[in-house]
Amino acid sequence: MRVLFTVLAMLAILDCPATARAEDNLNTVLDPIRTKYQLPALAAAVEKDGKLVAYGAVGVRVAGRDLPVTADDRFHLGSDTKAMTATLAGMMVDEGRLRWDSTIAEVLGPALPKLRPKFGAITLRELLSHTSGLPTDNEEIGKLYFSPDAADHPLTDWRLKMIEAWGSKHDPSFVNAGKFQYANLGYIIAGAMIEKASGKPWERLMFERIYAPLDLKTAGLGAQATFGEYDAPVGHRVDDKGKVTPFPWGESADLPASLGPAGLAHMSIKDFATWAGWNAGEGKRGPALIKPETLKTLHQPVVDMQIKDPKPGTPKTGSYALGWGLSKFDWSDKPLLTHNGSNGLNFASILVDVDHDLAIVVTTNIAGPHADPATRDVMKALYTKYAK
Template identity: 80%
Template sequence: MRVLCIFLAVVAFLDSPRAARAEDDLKTILEFTRTKYQVPALAAAVVKDGKLIAAGAVGNRVAGRDLPVSVDDRFHLGSDTKAMTATLAGMMVDEGRLRWNSTIQEVLGPLLPGLRPRFANITLRQLLSNTSGLPPDNEEIGRLYFSPDAVDHPPSDWRLKMISNWGSRHDPSIANVGKFQYANLGYVIAGAMIEKASGKPWERLMYERIFVPLGLKTAGLGAQATFGIYDAAVGHRIDSKGKVTPYPWGEAADLPAALGPAGLAHMSIKDFAAWAGWNAGEGKRGPAILKPETLKLLHKPVVEMQVKDPKTGAMKTGSYALGWGLSKFDWSDKPLLTHNGSNGMNFASILIDPDRDLAIVVATNIAGTRADPATLEVMKSLYAKYSK
């Protein structure tokens, strides 16, 4: 009966004049920002105390076409997927299948003989906090990701082949272990450790352990549009001359499948908000897919970070937890949980204030210099409005 009452209350709110005003206000913010930064589509949603209080989407699924987006359109989340991979790791720890200090050697060593010693001793916690000493993506790592041989292997198998290839030839620099270096390869390795511990592919775990329990019905992996159909906000690239080109389907529409644990999830802005709201609750609300103390541990800072913006040269500071960053903005009174995600064609951003039980998500179907400031501007406006 209590669940029914809550459901009826939510429906009543969504049908109320107050909800309509919130949606209109949000669409006004989104359309102004979308026009200002010339992005094809822009969507955002806000969850407070576990309830969706605002959601909106403006623009088109494909630039230059009259194909309006809706709040049910799927947007690509990029590296915002990392927090989901960290959540799966937390489940394995809760179940005694892994420890935070489980090493690559302990979990994958029997499958991958010949790993170099310092590489083999990297722990799960180091991988998830980007303190393993592994480098950011470089040309050599890129060749592993985009190898033509990858198509001949299931993603789980190719993850192991990439790990073996790299780990048998490279040790992390002693000087870099414990320091923050954003390493997608580290999340690929963490995904493989989760697969070995669970006996299931990472992709299946995402559906069974996160998407289905949290009711994320639009959630999926890979390019967000159905092949041959413009049924989602498809990604776009901008070339050096400013030309915008859509990439709706096929291999070019997303990164290789083996990179899933580092960033290949997609879902609607409302489902993205539901995921964010669950995190904002820090275990106060169901479903109880993690112990509350484990969820809080995922949000706890591990390492200070200073990341140089390659475009402006400015240093971005803050902390990194396990799949989450913590940043103090010039418009926030404290560090907030946040993360950005992009596959080079889309951009998504998430912001969580657990003290206020507030979550904000913003997404667009383009990347680069237009996307980052557009999403940040919307996030700033919504935080100012709903954090009071």
């Protein structure tokens, strides 16, 4: 079984621009890059001072079909969902339902009495900053994600069973060592803690506490196309020989639903820019989802990341906050908030410059070796155009 979870984005980091005219059309920037990297579709948007100033979408929804994308089409965000889960956690902290140092055992222990003590001692902050000592996705964790037993339980119950199955057998690989180790499982656990604290499923909270207040009308969860229709840019996979295959619907079109808190959001490029722009504002304007100081906590670096042998144009240094990475590029003069996301079929990048209240987002409906450099080229082009 080829496991999709291994390509859920290991955050990357990109940069952003600063001034623009009202709603510039970015298609002339995007189309040469899309053609160069042979992507089915490519979209991008820029938000400055809380206003959408530029956007574009080029290419097709399905490779080989004459179905042009639009700027209102839904794209998959992958691990860019993590910042939304961290924001939900911030809401629970603001409301006194959780603390950043709340432990797994403290919140979930009564329902999961078999947890090992060191596992149970992991805190919410450690889960959200990837400093918990939980491993990056491996074969054993993949069996939990793709277990046939998941169909026998409500989703919230299944998350708890997954947590107990792992936490009753494994200690963290390091404890309170301040090390970085990217772990999707950590965000599933954080999601379960949020569910326990709020009394509502993570999925419901996403719609009620983030999508609705920000008026993200295109936002949803899971595969972006309606079952049986090509009403959104569907995901594509590239095999070792370069063959491109679309995966429009069904179980093969996305990761299992249990991974929601780690990476299953989708929305249009314009709505994605709204989310990014809200973060760029750092609480200076509404809606007041969380306290400004809480939002700054989410954006504050927690741990340094070691970036070995970076590809040309990618950051050489970086850190991780809570659901966000921070990195400095060759074309940026400081570290910027950023994250990449992929479910193995799509790719999305977000970049936020809070000092200039500026945000850039880029999406494509394919993963593989060309998606990351293509989005980096777009980010660089937009930085050059709008930040100067």
